[in-house]
Amino acid sequence: MAENVDGDALTSEVVRSFSSTSDERLRQILTSLTTHLHAFVVDVAPSIEEWEQAVDFLSRTGQACTDVRQEFILLSDVLGVSMLVETLNGQETPEATDSTVLGPFHMVESPARELGDDISPESEGPRCVVSGRIRAVDGTPIPNAAIDIWQADTKGFYDVQQPAIQSVGNGRALLRSDAEGRFHFRSVIPMHYPIPTDGPVGELLKATSRHPYRPAHIHFLVTAPGFRELTTHIFIAGSDYIDSDAVFAVKGSLVKDFVQEQDGQEAERYGVPSPFRHGHFDIVLHPES
Missing domain, CATH: 1.10.287 (Helix Hairpins)
Structure with a gap:
């Protein structure tokens, strides 16, 4: 050459x-x-100095990754790349539940819990109920689907962010849908929260005058034999930042009302005081190709 x-x-x-x-x-x-x-x-x-800065930024991004934090996923999220990958991979399944980003906090194994359990037993705040059904695109219920769930608490923190306050597994659950594909659990309504800003990604947001906040949401990762794995959220309607998610992950179909339930018998059935907030979220899986 x-x-x-x-x-x-x-x-x-x-x-x-x-x-x-x-x-x-x-x-x-x-x-x-x-x-x-x-x-x-x-x-x-770029100048030589700018290229060296870029290499240093990527090096520090890798060095910020730990067993419970993935800074590269966070970088992918704030640049919209994670959401773009999810969108491209979901183009052929418009009839299935929309996918969205995994996020940086799916880093520990969720504890197995029973349907109806409180998945946030250490979190303060009024209890809510989340229920729904796992089904195929033709409406057939999917029994024994694995439903991995993780969420922040009422102050906007995940368990792994507060090791001295929350036990690992608080706000997390691995459930199995019943014979009719149904699931339900108790928890607290999570609060909106900032993504971690104490690393290189935080520097990027500060340099570009962007806020770091995500609207309130609960994560779901659903798997079942013969169906495509689905990573998705339920976003709580009315949450702050619902229109300006720092990682661009909000889709209208995933925004759900947590309605105030006054029925005392329903409260008794779910094991919560009346009245309570109830979010309903059916999840539709697409068959594997």
């Missing part, structure tokens, strides 16, 4: 270096990555 090769020639040479890659998908990804990354560098024309 000539010492002063131009940008286009350099890009072409790097792309050719992948020509013997036996994995066609890997070759496609690396070719596209190289082409777009080189085009970005040409467009921005």
Whole structure:
């Protein structure tokens, strides 16, 4: 290669270096990555100092990752990439429940709990009930589906953020749908909260004058044999930041009212004081291709 090769020639040479890659998908990804990354560098024309800053930022992002925090997922989230990947992978399933981001706090194993259990026994605040049904796109109920659930408390904190206050597993549950595909659990209504801002992603938000807040929500990851895995949320209607989620994950179909229930018999059936707040969320899975 000539010492002063131009940008286009350099890009072409790097792309050719992948020509013997036996994995066609890997070759496609690396070719596209190289082409777009080189085009970005040409467009921005970073100084050496700016490029070193970029490398340092990515290095510190990796160093901020722990067993209970994933800073790279957080970076992907705030850049909208996580939501874009979810959206692209959901394009062929418009009849199924919308997917959304996994988030950075699905880092510990949820404790197995029974239907109807309180999944946030250590969290202060009035209890609510969340119920629904897991079903296929044709309406058939899906029994014994695994429903992994995790949420913040009424102050906006996950268990892993407060190891001296909350036990690991508080605000989390692994449930199984019943023979009719139904599920229900007790908890507290989570509060809106800021994503972690004490790392490189927080620096990025500050530098761009963006707020770090997410609206109140509960995470669900649902799996069942023969169906596509679904990662989704239920967003609490009326929450602050419902129209400006820091990770761009709100979809209208996932915003649900937690209605005030006055029926004493319903409260007794669910094991909560009356009145109580009740959120209903049916989850529809698409068959595997």
